[in-house]
Amino acid sequence: ISDQTIGFDQNLAPFPLLPTEASKLAFRTNGMDYRRQNLFLTQGTSWGIVKKSAGQLAGLTHAYHRLNEMSLYTILWHHTSLENGLHLTYPAGNVLPKEFDPMKRNWYLLAKSTPGIVWSEPYTDASTGDPILTISTAVYSPDGRFAGVTGIDMYLPSIFDWLQLNPAWSEGAEGMLIARIREGDSLRIQIFARMNYQEDSRHWDKPLELESLKSEDTALFAxxxxxxxxxxxxxxxxxxKGRKSIWTYQTSLDYQINTLMIVPYDNYMHLVDQTEKIIWRNSQDFLIYSVMIGLLVIVVVVIVSVKRAKSFTDPINNLALAGKSLSEGDYDAQARVNTGDELQQLAEVFNQIGPKLREHEKMQNALELARIVQQRLLPKEAPKIEGFDIAGLCKYSDETGGDYYDFIQFDEIDPDKVSVILGDVTGHGIGAALLMASARSMLRNAIRHNAYDLSKIMYTFNNELTADTDPDKFITLFYALLDRKGKTISWATGGHDPAILLKKSGGETIMLKSEGVPMGFVPNMNFEQAGPLEMQSGDIVVIGTDGIWEAENEAEEMFGKERMMKVISENSHHSAHQICEKVVEEVIAHCGQLPQEDDITIIIIKTT
Structure with a gap:
C-alpha cells in the first residue's frame, strides 16, 4: 500500500445520510467517515491506471451505507479489491500496514478460485486488530474476465450480540458457529466463532488458531x-468439558457454517424445578380467582348489553347512511357518532376516508396528465430516411416511466443525418419522468450547438445534467448517428448497454461498444465516438433497455439477450415497427402473470 492514503471524495458530493449512534457503537471506532470510501493503491500502481475503475465504483458508497443500517452490530468493513491494484474500503478513516496486499490475502485467493459466495476462516483485521471473518465473492468484467473480489468483514464477537439468554440458565452456556472439516474419510468439527471470543495475542499477518469440538461421551458424540x-x-x-450438557444444533448441507448452543444440564433442571413449584403454588389461587372473575364478567355483560342495545342501532344507522352517500361520490359525507366507544372510533376512521379518496382521485388525475404529457414527448413517428427503416416502442411499467427514446433531425445542420437516441433514467414514476423531460430538452440543445460531434454533444449534455440533478440520479444513454449518404452508423454511449448489430450476411453479431460513464454522475468526463461503420442491406441494429432482457417469469428466469436476438432474427423479414412489437409481445408473454417490473423500450434500425 502506498505511504499516502488517497481520500476518495474528489468527485463525490457528501453523502447526505449520517450514521446513527447505533452504527458508531457497532463499529467501536472513532473518526470514521460514513459518507466516503478510502482508496488504497498497492505498491507500483499509479492513479492513472485505476482512475476509471475508481469513478465506476464511486456509487457503492450509498449501497454500503444502506447495508450498515441493516446490519449495525455485525459488519466491520466493506471492501472491493481489483486486479489492477485498486483497493476500496468503507467507511473511510482506516489505516492499513504498508506491506498489506489484498491480492495475497486468503479471502481474495479463495474467492478468486471458488465460484459463488465463500467464507474465510477467522483472522485478525489489519487495521483494528479485531478478530474477523470475510464473506466474499469474485467480480467479473462485462466480457467475463475476472476483475477482482468484493467482500464484507464481520466482527466475530458481534455475531452473538443478538443472543440474550435467560439469566436463570445462562451461566456456563456457550453459543458457537461450527464448521465441518473433512479429513479423508473422517469428519472433524471446528469451532469457527464463539460467544465471548478472546485472543490474547494477535497479529494481522498470522491466522487465528481454531479449536476442535469434542466430548467425553464418544458414542453420543459420534x-x-x-x-x-x-x-x-x-x-x-x-x-x-466434563459437564453434562444439552447440545442444541441446527445444521444444513447448504451452508459451510452451522450453529450450536451448549447449556449445562443442571441449569435446565434447576429452572424446571423452580417452575414446577411456582405453578403448583399458584394454581389453586388462580382457579379460585378465575371462577370469581368469570361470574362477575357474566353479570356485567348482561347488564351492559341490556342498557346499550338501543344505543347501538342509531350510530350504526348513521354509519350506513354516510356509507351510502360516500359510495355515490359524496366525499364530504360524515358519520355523526358520539358514543365514546369503538363505534365512535370506527366513525372517526370512516370520516377520514372521503378526503383521502378525493386526494387519491386528484393524484390519479395528475398521473394521467403526466402520462399524456410524457407520451407526447416521445416521437409520434420515426423519420423517413432513404436506406433505413427505423422504429421505436416504449411500454412503461407505471403510468409514467424513466425510459426515453428520440429521433432528431436538423435539416439546417445536415439533412442527410439523423440522431437515434435511447436513455434509461434511474427508477421510474413521476420523478424519473420529470428528469427524462429535462434531459430531452438539454440533449436537443447540445446537438444544435455541436453539429453532430458526438463526443462534444455527450460532454456538454453530461455537464448540464450533472449540474441540475442530485448525485443519486443519473441516466444511461446510447446515441447513434445515421448517415444516409454513406449508409453508415456512428455511436457513443453513456454507461448504457451496447447496441447490437445483426449482420444479414453470415449471421454475425457485433456489439457496438464505446467508452463512457453514466450521464449526470461525474462532470467533465470524456466520451468516445465510435464508427463510422458501413451497413449492408438487411443488417439490423437493436438498441434496448434492461427492462427487456432482465424481465423475469415466475421461475425467476430472465428473458435474456439471446432470446431477444432469436426473436429478431426470426422476424427479420418484417418491418422495423413489426419487429419492435414482436419483441415487446414476447417479453410480456415470458413474464406470464407477473406484473411488469421495469420500463421496456426498444429501437430497431433496419438497412433497406
Missing amino acids: GFLADVAAGKSGIRIMRY
Missing part, C-alpha cells in the same frame, strides 16, 4: 457427528 454430516438438526444430552 451420533452428533453423523447428524452434522447429514445436515440434520437436533438436541442431544452429552458431556462438554
